[in-house]
Amino acid sequence: MEKILEQRASEAYITDMARYSIIANLKRAIPDVKDGFKPVQRRIIYAMDAREHAIDRGSKVKSASIVGTVMKWYHPHSDSSIYDAMKPMANSFECKVPLIQPGGSFGNIMGGRAAASRYTEANLTQFALECAIGGLHYSDALVDWIDNYSNKCKEPEYLPVTVPLLLVNGADGIGVGVKVSIPTHNLGEVIDATIRLIDNPNADVILIPDHCIPCEIIDTDWKMISNTGNGSYKARGxxxxxxxxxxxxxxxxxxxxxxxxxxxxxxxxxxxxxxxxxxxxxxxxxxxxxxxxxxxxxxxxxxxxxxxxxxxxxxCERPFSVNFEAIDGVEKLRFSYKSYLESFIQFAMVNKFRFCCARLADINTRMHKLEAFIKVMRSGYIDKIIEMIKKRKEMGDNELIEFIISKANVTDLQAEFIINASLKQLSIGYLRKYEEDFTKLNAEMSGFEAMITNDDLIKDAVRTDLLNAKKKYATPRICNVIKVSNFGNIPQGRFKMVVTENNYIRKLGEQDVVNTIKGDKPKFILPVVENTECILLFDTKGRVFKLPIHKIPVVGRSDAGISLRTVIKGLTADVVSVMYEPWIKKAAKVRDKLYVAVLSRGNVIKKLDINTLTSVPPSGIIYSKVNENDDIISVQIVSDKLDVVVYSGHKALRMSAKEIPVYQRNSLGVAAMNTKDPIEGMSIIYPEATDVVVTTKSGKVNRFSVAGLAQSSRNKAGVGVIKLGKTDSIHSIYGAIASNVLCITTTSDVIKVPVESITSGSSVSQGIKTISTKTDIIIKSEIA
Missing domain, CATH: 3.30.1360.40 (Gyrase A; domain 2)
Known part of the structure; x- marks a missing residue:
């Protein structure tokens, strides 16, 4: 009678999902800690080697045949999943030590897929035959066996691998609630670590991945990864x-x-x-x-x-995760590298013990037969026995067996060996060979008997297998370990930085020419900056901001760049100065104390301790208090050993930097000159300067000896430095030497005037005209 059970869908989902996750993780996604294979991989390797499937071990067969055999007997899933599992085991760029020898296209390093299984062929590599499945060639007793999916045949629960294959070839698998990520490692290094652990169980195990393709692995805490079986690292091509x-x-x-x-x-x-x-x-x-x-x-x-x-x-550089999880029996466990190798050593010792037991059983059987032949031949009744066999008229063997037992002192089983042997085997000429074989087998048996009672001898045998595998199959490491800088993943490089009149910023190649783009002229140029550094931008309202250079996109020579207000949210005023942060940090460490001099158009000046600018945040800080209707017009690094020239439109005042008092960031400062005119700028007279060069807004240039601008005190009226016309005024003043070049940027051109070509006069000279048209206007000037 049909019975209907009611159950909530949500409860059924949880129950069914739990069952599904267990099966999926155990039977598909996660490798077994014993042999390092997922079920489909193990079934492929075994099916390619099992003689009952009529697959020739020595030659390649069609991949379609292999897939069909695996699907028929062991893995009743799609043919594509089986073939997809074959592909990485065959490619040296996917498998550290390939297990399958491919014939035809099994994909390529460009990411191409394998050809259809009907076009390719494969067989097992020598490494797979010797180190993965070799023990089964001698005896099925080395592993445990389970029923296949249809209960029509048996399949191995695991393969008797002789090397720690899970660490060598690694594994990737996504199951329900788990992602296994075990990187590949160098076979020789893994074997060395295993032998070291056999010799000293307290030894540390620290291994570094070795990918299938040569690359650079970025150094990290390998000890932590090895000890926990969890972590991440980066590798680059x-x-x-x-x-x-x-x-x-x-x-x-x-x-x-x-x-x-x-x-x-x-x-x-x-x-x-x-x-x-x-x-x-x-x-x-x-x-x-x-x-x-x-x-x-x-x-x-x-x-x-x-x-x-x-x-x-x-x-080309990417992160790799490490999550060393594997199936141990019916449990999913996370292993450290050491705990895995300890597990492998025990696994290999059990395999070796089972091999010794299987070998002993075969030796005992063989020796039992040889002993029968030897005893019979030595008894002197061999001819009589042969004659009795030849003259026997009835089917029964009892009389003959009793005779052989009584005359040769053998067991009934040995007597049956004699009766069933060929006449040639009973020839007296074979006696010496039987005796020699018996002696050899007896010595071999003694060795195996000693091994199964002595763990140290078993370990020696495991060590020998590992050393043989290393000698035959180990290759040099192909991935080198590198250390990287502390810049994280910021690309390193050298650039030219440009800030324009319209507050746009451009990052150009170091050799690129700086142009005017769409009428927006360069205002500040930093000729060489490192991409991993920062710049400081001072605005006219007394705030300074730090901008990482790597955040500024590289542009072409004809690109306008990006607005500073886009990359600096708090910037609302014009930029008055741009400084490279390494300059500031270097200046803060020099023996002679350096300061930042700040001058406003409203005739306020002060010095600021340079150390206050060594840790400016990206959001910015106040570097100077500014009156409501005032603007900062100059920010420069100075020392008390230098002279500073402050100038208005008509006069200039030269003073020692000592005259400028030091104030805090949120302070105003003091009067620079005794004048009612707006201040136009500030420049520095360095000790090597021999001349003063003055430019006016009408385009005149005057040059005279630096001694002609005598040092005075702060808040004095200043003196004239050029004879000015009624509508003209001072644009800029510089200290210079004869080899300098004066660069004047106008609305239509850039004029370069060698300082030595300027007629040397006095502070009352009219100067020379550098701009030919009345409509041209000076944008800026500088000494280079």
Whole structure:
């Protein structure tokens, strides 16, 4: 009678999901700690070796045949899942020590898929035959056996591996609520660690992954990963820098931490399309048997920056997780490297013990037969026995067996051996050979008997197997371990930094020419900055902000850049000065005390301790208090050994920097000059200066001896430095030497005037005209 049980769907889901997760994790996703195989991998290896399936071990067979055999007898799932499991076991770029020898295309390093199973063929590698399944060639007693899915045959519960295969070839698997990630390791290093642990159970086990493709592994806390079986690390491919015949820098990617070259090539092309790497001119994937991606850069590009950017933004460098979980019996456990190797040693010792027992059983059987032949031949009744066998008329053997037992002193089983032996085997000429074989087997039996009663001898045998495997199959390490800088994943490189009149910022290549873009002229230029450093931007309202250089995108020479207000949220005023943070930090450490001098248009000046600017946050701080209708017009680094020139539109005052008092960041300062005119600027007279160069807003330039501008005291009226017209005024003043060049940027041109070409006069000279048209206006001037 049918009975219907009612159950909540939510409860049924939890119950069914729990059952499913257990089965899925045990039977599909997670490797077994004993042999390191997932069920489908073990079934493939066993099916390719089992003689009952008529698969020839010595030659390749069609992959479709292998898949069909595995699916028919052991793994009743889709053929594609079986073939997909074969592929990585056959490729050296996916499997550290391949277990399958492929014939045909099993995929490639570009990420290509394997050809259909009907087009490929395979057989087991010698390593698989010797180190993974070899013991089963001698005796099935080495492993435990379970029924297959249909209960029609048996399959091994595990394979008698002789090396710690789970650490060597690693494993990846996603189950229900678990993700197994065991990286590959160098076979020789794993064997060395195992032998070290056999010799000294208290030894530490610290191993570093060794990928299937040569790459650079970034150093990390390997002891922690090895001791916990959990953690993460990063690996990067090899990128070499060279130059082609046309002088363009070329980056060549010759390896990857994972083998798919198509993905990396596409990622680089996406970076170029998004404008993040405008330095790249062309990307070409030339990979065939080996990885080779060629990245050609534009002339003058910083190859090291592009190299670091490729590492940061593509899978050329990527993180790898370590989660060493495996099935032990019916439990899922996390292993440390040491606990796994300890488990393997015990597993290998049990296998060796079972091999010794199986070998002893065979030796005893063989010796029992040999003993029968020897006793019968020595008894002197061999001819009589042969004659009785020949003249026997009835089917029964009892009379003959009794005769052999009585005359040769053998067991009934041995007597049966004699009766069933061929006539040739009873020839007296074989007696010496039987005696020699018996002696050899007796010695061999003694050795095996000693082993099964002595763990040290079992360990010696396990050690010997490991050393033999290392000698035959170990290869040198292919991944080198590197240390990286403390810049995290910020690409390193050298650039030119430009801040424009309209408060836009551009990061250009070190060799790029600085242009005026859409009428927006450069205001500040830092010729060389490192991408891993920061700049400080001082605004006219007394706030200073720190901006990491790597956050500023690289632009082409014709790109306007980005607005500073986009990257600095608190910036509301114009930028009055830009300083490279390493300058500030270096200046704070020099023996002679340095300060930051701050001057406002409203005639307020002060000095600020430079140490207050060594830790500016990105959100900014106040560096000077400013009156409501005032603006900061100059921020410069000075020392008390220098002279400072403060100038208005008509006069200039030279004073020692000692005259400027030191104030806190939130203070105003004191009067700079005794004048009612707005202040135009401030400059520094360095000790080597021989001349004073003055420019006016109408384009005149005056040069006279630095002695002509005598030192005075702060808050004095100042003196004239050029004879001015009625509508003219001072634009800038510099201390200079004859080899300097005065660069004047106007609304239409950049005029370069060598200082030595300027007629030397006095502080009352009219100067020379440098601007030819009345409509041209000076934007800025500077001494270079």
């Amino acid at each position: 090899h990128i070499t820098v060279s130059e082609n015949k046309k002088g363009n820098p070329v980056l060549t990617i010759t390896s990857l931490p994972r083998y798919n070259t198509d993905i990396v090539k596409n990622q680089i092309e996406d970076l170029v399309a998004a404008g993040k790497l405008p330095q790249i001119q062309d990307v070409l994937d030339e990979s065939k048997i080996n990885i080779k991606i060629t990245v050609t850069l534009k002339k003058g590009s910083d190859a090291e920056f592009v190299k670091d950017a490729i590492y940061k933004y593509t899978d």
